[in-house]
Amino acid sequence: MDYVGRIYRPPSEAYSLLLQVTEGCSHNRCIYCGMYRDKPFRTKSWPIIEADLVEAAAAGEVSRRVFLCDGDALVLSQRRLLQILEGIRKRLPWVERVGVYGDTRSVNRKTVAELRQLRQLGLEIVYHGVESGNDEVLRFADKGGTAAECVDTADRLREAEITHSVIVLLGVGGVALSKRHAQGTGALLTKMDPPFVAALTTTVIPETPLGQLQEKGAFELPSKFGLLEELHTIVAESELTGCRFSSNHASNYLPVRADLPQDKAKLLTAIRAVIDAGDEGVLRPEWMRGL
Numbered sequence: 001m002d003y004v005g006r007i008y009r010p011p012s013e014a015y016s017l018l019l020q021v022t023e024g025c026s027h028n029r030c031i032y033c034g035m036y037r038d039k040p041f042r043t044k045s046w047p048i049i050e051a052d053l054v055e056a057a058a059a060g061e062v063s064r065r066v067f068l069c070d071g072d073a074l075v076l077s078q079r080r081l082l083q084i085l086e087g088i089r090k091r092l093p094w095v096e097r098v099g100v101y102g103d104t105r106s107v108n109r110k111t112v113a114e115l116r117q118l119r120q121l122g123l124e125i126v127y128h129g130v131e132s133g134n135d136e137v138l139r140f141a142d143k144g145g146t147a148a149e150c151v152d153t154a155d156r157l158r159e160a161e162i163t164h165s166v167i168v169l170l171g172v173g174g175v176a177l178s179k180r181h182a183q184g185t186g187a188l189l190t191k192m193d194p195p196f197v198a199a200l201t202t203t204v205i206p207e208t209p210l211g212q213l214q215e216k217g218a219f220e221l222p223s224k225f226g227l228l229e230e231l232h233t234i235v236a237e238s239e240l241t242g243c244r245f246s247s248n249h250a251s252n253y254l255p256v257r258a259d260l261p262q263d264k265a266k267l268l269t270a271i272r273a274v275i276d277a278g279d280e281g282v283l284r285p286e287w288m289r290g291l
């Protein structure tokens with residue numbers, strides 16, 4: 001397979017065939033993100049993608065899932081996305097689900113009819129790094145979208161019957177915006193009402209703009225228990241009608257997994273008990289954490 005640079009994928013795509021159709025991220029500006037800083041955005045040519053599909057087909061039925069890499073492959077033109085999905089159908093007929101990272105830019109520039117067309121050809125899930133529901137935090141993080149645009153994204157994906165898996169980022173507003181970040185995120189999740197939400201924890205990478213702000217003393221990450229307060233507020237303030245909520249990504253100090261709304265009270269009690277006990281011994285140790 002033609003892999004350029006380091007490849008990232010969501011944890012739930014661990015057993016998927018990773019098909020790299022773009023390199024890097026077309027936005028590449030989020031201040032905390034170090035994934036593609038040294039990898040300029042490029043679309044890969046069809047002959048390279050097709051050669052990967054031929055190679056994957058020769059290996060046989062290894063996985064029934066395909067994940068399209070890199071950072072925001074949904075930004076590709078409709079024509080190219082259709083070509084890729086048709087290529088997967090033709091060469092790997094056993095594939096049942098195709099997933100991709102997308103965001104407000106890549107989803108909202110497509111019509112619902114176009115998204116439906118992608119869905120009919122197998123695009124079943126879009127992973128969307130919403131990060132925060134507070135516009136001040138989104139501006140600070142240079143996320144390049146607003147909370148209102150995220151609601152539009154959720155509506156479009158729902159209408160097209162594409163599963164929307166949302167990622168929020170604990171600590172991204174720092175101590176200064178912590179409360180507004182958590183409250184805004186809870187409120188936004190209520191409006192979006194996605195079927196999957198994953199909370200990740202900000203890891204400050206030295207060579208990113210966020211790392212430089214921290215170095216200058218202009219950004220302070222909340223304490224471990226401050227991050228759990230954010231998690232508690234997000235769960236408490238969101239009203240979700242049918243959501244698998246998790247924080248079991250390796251970046252988190254407290255892994256949880258719950259079905260909301262039915263497990264909400266139990267989840268809030270469990271998070272509060274850990275905060276009140278103030279015992280770092282029950283948290284995931286630093287050496288076990290990762291990006």
Ligand code: SF4
Binds near residue numbers: 029
């Ligand atoms: S967080 Fe996502 S959108 Fe932002 S720069 Fe990184 S890959 Fe691109």
